[in-house]
Amino acid sequence: MQPIQAEACELEPDYRDKTKAGGGKMRSWSTLPLGERAILLTCPDASPLGSGNRTAAAAGRIAAANLPWVIETVPAYDSIAVYLDLKLLLGGIPLTESEAESMMERAADQLARLAESEREETAKPEREVTIPVVYGGESGPDLLSSAQRSGLTERQFIERHSSARYEVAMIGFTPGFPYLRGLPVELAQPRHDNPRLRVPAGSIGIAGGQTGIYPVASPGGWRLIGRTPMRLFRPESDEPFPIRPGDAVRFVPVESESEVAWLDSNRNSDSDSKHGDRKARQREPEGEPSLAVLRPGLQTTVQDLGRSEGWQAFGVSAGGAMDADSLRVANRLVGNEDGAAGLELTLSGGEYQVLQDTLIALTGADLGATVESEGRVGSESEAESLPLNRPVLLRQGSIVRFRGAASGCRAYLAAAGGIAVEPMLGSRSTDLRAGIGGVEGRALRTGDLLRLGKPSKAAEVLIGKLRKDASPEAAWHSVNEQASPGHSSPKPTVLRVLEGSGWHRFSEEARRAFFESEYKVGTESDRMGLRLSGAELTVSRKEEILSHGVCAGAIQVPASGQPILLAQGCQPTGGYPIIAHVAAADLGIVAQLRPGDVVSFEAVGLGEALSVYREKEERLSRLAAGIKLKWFS
Numbered sequence: 001m002q003p004i005q006a007e008a009c010e011l012e013p014d015y016r017d018k019t020k021a022g023g024g025k026m027r028s029w030s031t032l033p034l035g036e037r038a039i040l041l042t043c044p045d046a047s048p049l050g051s052g053n054r055t056a057a058a059a060g061r062i063a064a065a066n067l068p069w070v071i072e073t074v075p076a077y078d079s080i081a082v083y084l085d086l087k088l089l090l091g092g093i094p095l096t097e098s099e100a101e102s103m104m105e106r107a108a109d110q111l112a113r114l115a116e117s118e119r120e121e122t123a124k125p126e127r128e129v130t131i132p133v134v135y136g137g138e139s140g141p142d143l144l145s146s147a148q149r150s151g152l153t154e155r156q157f158i159e160r161h162s163s164a165r166y167e168v169a170m171i172g173f174t175p176g177f178p179y180l181r182g183l184p185v186e187l188a189q190p191r192h193d194n195p196r197l198r199v200p201a202g203s204i205g206i207a208g209g210q211t212g213i214y215p216v217a218s219p220g221g222w223r224l225i226g227r228t229p230m231r232l233f234r235p236e237s238d239e240p241f242p243i244r245p246g247d248a249v250r251f252v253p254v255e256s257e258s259e260v261a262w263l264d265s266n267r268n269s270d271s272d273s274k275h276g277d278r279k280a281r282q283r284e285p286e287g288e289p290s291l292a293v294l295r296p297g298l299q300t301t302v303q304d305l306g307r308s309e310g311w312q313a314f315g316v317s318a319g320g321a322m323d324a325d326s327l328r329v330a331n332r333l334v335g336n337e338d339g340a341a342g343l344e345l346t347l348s349g350g351e352y353q354v355l356q357d358t359l360i361a362l363t364g365a366d367l368g369a370t371v372e373s374e375g376r377v378g379s380e381s382e383a384e385s386l387p388l389n390r391p392v393l394l395r396q397g398s399i400v401r402f403r404g405a406a407s408g409c410r411a412y413l414a415a416a417g418g419i420a421v422e423p424m425l426g427s428r429s430t431d432l433r434a435g436i437g438g439v440e441g442r443a444l445r446t447g448d449l450l451r452l453g454k455p456s457k458a459a460e461v462l463i464g465k466l467r468k469d470a471s472p473e474a475a476w477h478s479v480n481e482q483a484s485p486g487h488s489s490p491k492p493t494v495l496r497v498l499e500g501s502g503w504h505r506f507s508e509e510a511r512r513a514f515f516e517s518e519y520k521v522g523t524e525s526d527r528m529g530l531r532l533s534g535a536e537l538t539v540s541r542k543e544e545i546l547s548h549g550v551c552a553g554a555i556q557v558p559a560s561g562q563p564i565l566l567a568q569g570c571q572p573t574g575g576y577p578i579i580a581h582v583a584a585a586d587l588g589i590v591a592q593l594r595p596g597d598v599v600s601f602e603a604v605g606l607g608e609a610l611s612v613y614r615e616k617e618e619r620l621s622r623l624a625a626g627i628k629l630k631w632f633s
Helices: 054-064 086-090 097-116 143-149 154-163 324-333 457-469 508-516 584-591 606-631
Strands: 030-034 038-042 070-075 079-084 128-135 166-171 178-181 196-199 203-207 210-213 218-220 223-227 248-253 291-295 299-303 342-346 350-354 358-366 369-372 392-394 399-402 407-415 476-478 493-499 519-521 529-533 554-556 564-566 578-582 598-603
Touching: 030 097, 038 097, 054 070, 054 079, 054 097, 054 166, 079 097, 086 097, 086 606, 097 606, 128 154, 128 203, 143 154, 143 223, 154 223, 154 248, 324 342, 324 358, 324 407, 324 584, 324 606, 358 457, 392 457, 457 476, 457 606, 493 584, 493 606, 508 578, 508 598, 578 584, 584 606
Parallel strands: 128 248, 493 598
Antiparallel strands: 030 038, 038 079, 070 079, 128 223, 166 178, 166 248, 178 210, 196 218, 203 210, 203 223, 291 350, 299 342, 342 407, 350 399, 358 392, 358 407, 369 399, 392 476, 493 578, 519 529, 519 598, 529 564, 554 564, 554 578
16 A cells, blocks of 8 residues: 655645636636536537537646546547546545545636636647448448438438538547547437347447447447448557547548458458457466355455556546455565455355465455365365455365355455456456456356466565464464454445435435435446436426546436445446536445345545545555564565
């Protein structure tokens, strides 16, 4: 765990008039907090479906400023979501709630000024990307009906679609999916009432007044008029995304994919797999495996702290461990850095064989872990319970089993050296939707072999000590004390929330019901979000909402009126109104909610949310220092 900075980052002076830029000019960019971890900048003049992409240019100016507390930016139609590093923004100096809130306001004002300033030195030559398209037939099953709806022949429809010059307004939905503005008005089409369960990779679609390209096979409700053989998501490449926000795009009709020989390896596969033969491109880590998967459990994936190198602007989820604090503690207990990759085990953890002596730690939910030594497997009387929240040396040949969740939902298994898988887009985390990271972009399967990195010197010393103290016949050995992460929540769970970006869209009755009601976590919940059932929440008036950047903790309300609490694996943009944001300090509690659990919500202000976040980070910092002093010094 990195120590909290000694002082807060320096910000520009506090400008109290948020509506004017320098010289008395009215400011066109407004700001709104997205919880306490992001700021949304909105420019109504950005012309959502017209020409001129101000948002991509403004996002570029913010990125070029290299503000240390800005993690990344996600431009959309008329907005930019700016994601913040709160530890760097707030620093380690004591701040009152009002001082912390004032610092956030100053940060928002500084971002708005950067977005407003149109400096020539930041202007870049416009890129134009040419996309070959096979229109109609099996490649575009909706072309004929779309042309008839527009009063055109298929040829006329193709000519008008391919003669227009488009601009990438935003990228979202799935990695590399470009939302293109510039569609001729006569080509606009309604979405399908019943979306297809699977749209082939490379499909060109139309929905409303926009057109776009499906980079990977996925469900979708757009009208499909053609398909490109060009791959728009290449995670193994130095340039994973050939199309960027702000690019110009032109479509070129071709009779068949064989005409486009120049694509070579950047061609969508005939099998429509997400990225072709991923296994062939992913290097095997060196060394002998340490763990063998005998039974993977419900869903076990490799996770670290997620992707934070700007990939959300290309539709890639930040992802990472659902309960990041539990993973951080587990890593510290085995001498790793916070961001080392470990296993996230959900509800039922599975069964694993230890292939060589391995130092591990279990944190998070109690999934009933037991261990048996080699030669005694199968005897219930021989199984011993594995303790949580302490370093444990597992001996070669032992079998680790998880009986199932006694409490909570997700446990974390860290091993000294970290799980050694190839990083993809700056992280080892598994993104199941994108099919990247971890072991071939998927959950673990029976037969998988897991290798580890080299343990730290301090971990090697502890391993030697535990090995020396252990009985030769023992399946495991541990220290006598355990760390106390303090991760608990009363039942029913009460989550602290801030007003969301769409708070004003909901009726007074809906707002009251949100805080007075209890909601049950549904069985369809996953790493992308928790589906909640309870009092129906209605908006004051129904209107189309432009998608903008979102983050974990946002509580979206679709047309059904039943909230969806976005989780760590959520997509980077969303178009449903957001009634509230769960405070960042409570996201670990969200990760441990399981189907059937009941939650309610308590309103807090921005200052209070920032204060409890700082308290949590200080508590984790003290815990990390204690672990190092007790076992690794």
